[in-house]
Amino acid sequence: MPLTLSKACPRSLQLALMIVAGVALSGIAFPVAAGASVATYTGNYIVRWRDGSTTIDAAGDTARIRRVESSTGLGIALKRPMSGTMQLLAIQDGRGEGPEAVAKRLRNDPRVADAVPDRWLRLHDTVPNDPDFSYQLPYMGAPANSAGGVNLPRAWDRSRGASSVVVAVVDTGYLPHPDLAGRLVAGYDFITPTDVSQDGDGRDADPTDPGDYVPSGTTCPDGSGASNSTWHGTRVASVIGAITNNGQGIAGVDWNARIQPVRVSGRCGALLSDTIDGMRWAGGLSVPNVPPNPTPARVVNISLGGGTCSSFEQQAINDLNAAGVIVVAAAGNSSGAVESPADCTGVIAVTAHANDGENASYANVGPEVAISAPGGGCGNSRLSVSGGVATCASPAGMSYIATLSNSGAAGPTTYSVVGSQGTSFAAPIVSGVVSMMLAQNPALTPALVTTVLKATARPHPANTYCTTGDHVGDCGAGLLDADAALAAAPKASPATSTTQPPAPPTGGGGSSNGGGGTSSSNGGGGGAFAPWSAAALLMIGLAGFARRRCVWRAGRGVTQGRLQ
Ligand SMILES: [Ca+2]
Ligand SMILES: [Ca+2]
Secondary structure, three states, X not given: OOOOOOOOOOHHHHHHHHHHHHHXXXXXXXXXXXXXXXXXXXXXXXXXXXXXXXXXXXXXXXXXXXXXXXXXXXXXXXXXXXXXXXXXXXXXXXXXXOHHHHHHXXXXXXXXXXXXXXEOOOOOOOOOOOOOHHHHHHHHOOOOOOOOOOOHHHHOOOOOOOOOOEEEEEEOXXXXXXXXXXXXXXXXXXOOOHHHHOOOOOOEOOOEOOOOOEOOOOOOXXXXXXXXXXXXXXXXXXXXXXXXXXXXXXXXXXXOOEEEEEEOEEOOEEEHHHHHHHHHHHOOOOOOOOOOOOOOOOEEEEOEXXXXXOHHHHHHHHHHXXXXXXXXXXXXXXXXXXXOOOOOXXXXXXXXXXXXXXXXXXXXXXXXXXXXXXXXXXXXXXXXXXXXXXXXXXXXXXXXXXXXXXXXXXXXXXXXXXXXXXXXXXXXXXXXXXXXXXHHOOOOOHHHHHHHHHHOOEOOOOOOHHHOHHHOOOOOOOEOOHHHHHHXXXXXXXXXXXXXXXXXXXXXXXOOOOOOOOOOOOXXXXXXXXXXXXXXXXXXXXXXXXXXXXXXXXXXXXXXXXXX
C-alpha cells in the first residue's frame, strides 16, 4: 500500500513525498526482511576433499568426481578453486532433496572431508517490510545516504526494543489505527472540562481521541477559531511504535515497547493542570481520584507545551526523574526559544532537523536543547519564499515524517498515513531510541541516557544554521544517531534482564539542559497550551516569514495560540 495522503494535504505535499520516495529508493541496494533467518541457496556447494586436492579439470579431479557422482547419485561439475583448500561445485540433484540433505549426502562419501551448500548472505541492516518504510528511509536510514538519518537499520541489529518497556504519549489520546492498536497498553483520559474533552465527560479510563476539532462559530481562549481534528496523539504514538515488519503501513522506531496513551489535550489545547497530572500519572506517581497506573512508563513523551517552565512542571520533572523516568519533550515550532516543558531541567529537549540534517526553519532552539532529531520541514538556510510560495532548495526537497492518522475532520472516519512536520515528531524518534536503550539495560538512569544520547550525536552539518553565526550551541549536542547510542549505552549486567521491572530510582536524574527554574507559566492563551501539531503546516497555506529565522508556518495559530 503506498503512502496515502489525507485529502486535506496540499498537492505540493504529494509531490514532495514523491521526491522523498525517489531519494529513498535510489539509496537502497538490497532491502531485506527482518526476522527469522531463512537461508537462500545458490545450487552450488563448497567442498573440501580428504586428499586436499584443489585442482580443477585435472584428470584426477575428473575421475574422483565421476566416482562421487556414482556413489551419491548427484550430477557434479567443478566451478572453481577456493582459498583454504576448498572447491566450489555445481550440483544437480535428481531426487529433489533440499540443499542441506544434498550436502549431507556428499559428506557421507569417503572422498569428501566436508561439504556445505553455498548460500546468500545479507547485510547486517535490519530493514522492515512495511511498505511505506521507503518513505521513512531518508530520516530513519543511514547518514551515508541522507545526512539527517538516525541510523535505525543498524540500530535494529542491536535492539528492537522490549515489551517490558512502556512509553507514555502525553497528548490528544489515541485511535486504534490498525497499524498501531496492537502496541497499546491502558492509558487514561485526564481532560477535566467537558468542552475540551469532547467525549461527554471529564476524567475517565478511556483515552480514546474523539477529535480535537473546533467547530465553526467557536472561539478558543487564545482567540483561534474553527479547525479540524489533528489526531496528534495517534500520529506521535505511531512514530514511536507503529506495528513494524507487519507488511502494512509504516515502521515505528521501537518494534516492541508498549505505548501508553495519556490524554490531556482536546478542543483548543490542554490545560497545564491536566497535563501535569497526566505526566505524573504516566510515570507511576499518584494522582488524587485516579486509579494507580498499572503499567508505569519509563519514558514519557510530551509533544506539546507552551510558555516557560513553571515550578510545578519542574517539580513534576524532578519527581519523574527521581522515579527513573526519562522525559522527552519537543522544543516547539515557533521559530523561537524553547518552550515548556522542554525548557525544564531534567528534560531531554528535542529540536528538529530536515532530512538533509539542517535545523528545520520552524524548530525552536536554545541552550536547553539536548539533541536534534528528524522532524520534517526544510533546513533554515534552504527555505525561500516568493509570492507566498515556499521553496526548499535542499536536494531532497521538503521533508516529512510518515505518521498514522485519520481522515476525519471532526470525529474519526478512515484511517490514513500522512506526512507530518514538527518537533512533535522529532521528540518521539528520540523517545523510541531511549526505549530501545532501556530494553538493552533497564537500569539506565535519566542522566545516563541523556549523557549517552548527547555523546553519540553526530555533528550538525557544516555551514548550516546550527554551525554558523550566533546559533552555535543552540541546537543541542548534534543529530541523533540510534546505532551509536545503542552501541555506547552501558549494557545490562548478566543479572539484569529486559523483563525485570525498572531499576530503583537513583536520584535527581538528568541534567540535559540549564533551563527550568521557578518562573510562573503563562500556559498559553487563556491558560491553555496546545499540541505543536504540524497539521496546520500541512493543511493550511503559508503565511508569515518574518522574525530572526526564515520561518515557514501555518496561517492559523501563529500569533494567537499554540496550534502550530
Ligand atoms: Ca472523558
Ligand atoms: Ca507497519
